[in-house]
Amino acid sequence: MIIVMKMGAREEHIEEVIQRVEEFGYKSHVIRGTQRTVIGAVGDERGKARLQSIESMAGVESVVPILQPFKLASQEVKPSKTVIKVGDLEIGGKAVVVMAGPCSVESETQMLETAQAVKAAGATVLRGGAFKPRTSPYTFQGLAEEGLKLLDLARAATGLKIVTEVVNPADVELVADYADIVQIGARNAQNFALLKRVGEIRKPVLLKRGMATTLKEFLMAAEYILSEGNYEVMMCERGIRTFETSTRFTLDLNAVPVLNKLTHLPVVVDPSHGTGHWEYVGPMAKAAIACGADALLIEVHPRPEEAQSDGVQSLKLEKFRLLMEELRPLAAAVGRRI
Numbered sequence: 651m652i653i654v655m656k657m658g659a660r661e662e663h664i665e666e667v668i669q670r671v672e673e674f675g676y677k678s679h680v681i682r683g684t685q686r687t688v689i690g691a692v693g694d695e696r697g698k699a700r701l702q703s704i705e706s707m708a709g710v711e712s713v714v715p716i717l718q719p720f721k722l723a724s725q726e727v728k729p730s731k732t733v734i735k736v737g738d739l740e741i742g743g744k745a746v747v748v749m750a751g752p753c754s755v756e757s758e759t760q761m762l763e764t765a766q767a768v769k770a771a772g773a774t775v776l777r778g779g780a781f782k783p784r785t786s787p788y789t790f791q792g793l794a795e796e797g798l799k800l801l802d803l804a805r806a807a808t809g810l811k812i813v814t815e816v817v818n819p820a821d822v823e824l825v826a827d828y829a830d831i832v833q834i835g836a837r838n839a840q841n842f843a844l845l846k847r848v849g850e851i852r853k854p855v856l857l858k859r860g861m862a863t864t865l866k867e868f869l870m871a872a873e874y875i876l877s878e879g880n881y882e883v884m885m886c887e888r889g890i891r892t893f894e895t896s897t898r899f900t901l902d903l904n905a906v907p908v909l910n911k912l913t914h915l916p917v918v919v920d921p922s923h924g925t926g927h928w929e930y931v932g933p934m935a936k937a938a939i940a941c942g943a944d945a946l947l948i949e950v951h952p953r954p955e956e957a958q959s960d961g962v963q964s965l966k967l968e969k970f971r972l973l974m975e976e977l978r979p980l981a982a983a984v985g986r987r988i
C-alpha cells in the first residue's frame with residue numbers, strides 16, 4: 651500500500667502514520683518528493699486491508715494499493731526518476747554517466763594508465779573487478795583486497811569514482827569500504843542472500859541483470875535491496891542468452907524503455923558484455939543513449955591482448971577516446987549531455 655500524505659503534511663503526522671504502519675506489522679519506507687511525501691507500507695499482502703484505516707488519520711490524503719509485485723522499485727510509489735548522488739556526480743540526471751575501465755584489476759600500471767586515459771576522455775567512474783565471478787575455477791579470479799587497493803590508488807590519482815563487484819556476502823563490508831558504487835554481477839542477480847546484504851549498506855548499488863532473468867524478476871531482485879532500506883540501486887542491462895551465437899549475449903535494449911516505464915531507478919547499459927566484441931561496443935553504446943540509458947558501463951584496457959579477462963570485448967584507450975567524442979553529439983540530440 652502507498653500512503654499519500656497531503657501537500658505540506660506536518661512532520662508529526664508523518665511520524666504518526668509511520669508508527670501506525672509499524673504497529674500493523676509492516677515496514678515503512680518514506681519517500682519524500684518535491685510536492686509531497688508518500689509512505690510505502692510493505693509486508694504481508696494478506697492483512698493489507700487493515701492499512702486502509704490509515705486514510706482517516708490526520709495529514710493523510712489517500713491509501714492506495716501498489717499493484718506491481720515490485721513495490722518500492724515501481725513508479726507507482728515514486729513517479730519521478732531517482733537521481734543517485736555519488737559525491738558530486740549524479741546518476742539519473744541530465745548527464746549520461748560513463749563508467750569505464752578494465753574487466754579485471756591486474757596491476758598498478760594497468761589501472762593508473764587506464765584511469766588517466768578514461769578520465770581525459772570524459773568518463774567519471776572507473777570500473778574494475780577485484781573479485782571476479784569466473785565461469786572456470788582455473789582462470790584468473792581477481793586480486794581481491796590487493797585489487798581494491800589499486801582502485802583506491804587510481805581514485806586518489808584521478809578523482810574518478812570507483813565501481814567494483816562483490817561476489818560473496820562475507821566481503822560486502824570490505825568492498826563497500828573501498829567502492830563508491832558496489833556492483834552485483836549477472837551471475838548473482840538472484841543471489842538473494844547477497845542482495846539482502848547489500849541492502850543493508852549505505853552505498854549505491856549497480857545491479858546487473860541476470861543472463862536469463864526477465865525484467866520482472868530483475869525488478870524483484872532490486873526490490874530485495876530496496877526492501878532492506880538501501881534505495882540507491884541502478885539497473886544494468888548487460889545482455890541475455892538467446893539462440894544467437896554471433897555475439898556473446900544479446901543486448902536487450904528493449905529493457906531500457908520498459909524499465910524507464912516501470913521503475914524510477916536509473917538505467918545503465920553495458921554494451922561490452924552485451925556484445926562480447928569490441929567492434930560492436932560503439933554502435934550499441936550509441937543506441938543505448940538514443941533509447942534512454944542514464945549511464946554506460948564500458949570495458950577499456952590499455953593492452954586488450956594481454957588482459958586477464960574479457961580482452962576481446964575491451965576497447966583500447968584511443969578507441970575509447972574516439973567513441974566518447976562520437977557519443978557527445980548523440981547525447982545532445984536526445985536532450986542529454988556527457
Ligand code: PEP
Pocket residue numbers: 753779783834835836837858888923
Ligand atoms: C563484469 O562487469 O566484468 C562482469 C563480470 O559482468 P557480468 O556480471 O555482467 O557478466
Ligand code: MN
Pocket residue numbers: 753754923949959960
Ligand atoms: Mn568483464
